[in-house]
Ligand SMILES: [Fe+2]
């Protein structure tokens with residue numbers, strides 16, 4: 001098309017006459033995009049033909065190498081893997097989304113997160129909203145849900161809170177030392193406010209989140225085995241990094257990179273967005289090389305079969321997978337994913353070698369990063385920590401779709417040893433009060449959407465944790481391996 005030729009010329013490219021002829025005969029956005037990305041300033045007919053071939057390319061199964069003398073220690077151990085059912089909604093969802101469902105859902109959340117707060121030490125007695133007036137001038141602790149937060153004209157903070165018994169107004173002065181922490185308060189979250197009651201306000205002196213207990217030892221496994229954490233493969237997308245993923249598979253077969261570490265890997269935990277899906281966002285079609293959802297999962301099945309049979313694979317869904325979009329998400333159905341893997345919902349709690357792994361895709365991270373000051377896509381581990389401290393995987397109601405199940409499984413009831421999320425396509429980790437928090441990045445190259453948003457992903461890298469020593473390794477599958 002003429003417009004395509006002009007677009008290339010405007011970008012400073014010089015086109016050979018036969019290249020122009022070819023370009024006029026095709027009408028494919030992907031071809032122009034590939035030519036724009038090509039660093040060579042002069043475009044020949046061959047370059048156009050190569051771009052056309054690339055555009056029409058259907059991904060072929062990747063070549064996975066296997067080492068003959070590979071003797072992994074993980075082969076000698078039987079798996080110790082257990083899904084803790086209560087955190088997984090799969091097959092149990094009975095919700096119809098009525099007002100009553102929402103009321104019950106939030107009551108359940110308030111009860112369970114509130115209980116954690118009641119167990120935290122405070123100098124003040126816990127008082128409910130209806131008894132605040134009786135405690136005029138006294139120090140009290142109120143456990144409440146934030147209905148509304150508002151900055152006053154003078155720069156102080158005013159919260160409207162509720163606790164199921166009634167509502168109250170909390171005033172946080174900008175001069176109080178808890179003001180900085182209070183700035184991180186978002187709507188709908190459950191907190192404890194310590195302060196003095198001066199009708200009609202509770203004047204806050206301290207804000208407490210449920211958090212993890214301060215003294216908590218990090219847990220270690222008995223056997224020297226390892227877990228590889230990956231997510232966001234986006235199979236079917238033209239940005240899926242087949243070569244890097246093939247390197248990952250070859251590595252687990254002892255034929256790429258560090259075979260000693262690979263030999264310890266007994267578990268591969270996949271945190272969602274296995275495929276790119278269909279119709280997940282507008283005009284997704286142009287980004288897909290596999291436009292059939294069944295074929296996308298078929299490719300996953302074909303890839304994963306290359307893993308050694310002694311490796312256990314745990315698969316949880318994400319917002320691009322073909323299950324309901326709202327959290328909590330159930331398992332990916334058998335008619336789509338046929339591979340011999342352990343499928344779990346998102347979130348789910350899985351015990352691996354005695355270590356509790358809380359797996360959640362992380363769809364709520366978008367709303368958390370947007371809604372809580374100081375968080376960014378560059379440091380997903382900090383956004384994950386914000387969730388851990390709030391003991392809830394989707395504390396801000398509204399932007400992240402939720403299904404109001406009777407029991408709110410997004411509550412982080414048990415303290416996890418590992419919190420694994422994906423979704424933001426960026427690796428990041430930290431250790432916090434005995435919990436390893438990690439985001440497993442992606443196997444998808446940077447997309448145009450991410451470019452527009454200024455997001456810089458970290459594709460092709462995976463965390464691998466040795467469960468006995470607790471060492472967290474990062475393996476870069478984009479690097480040339482030694483195999
Ligand atoms: Fe993703």
Ligand SMILES: [Fe+2]
Nearest residue numbers: 273318319423
């Ligand atoms: Fe995602």
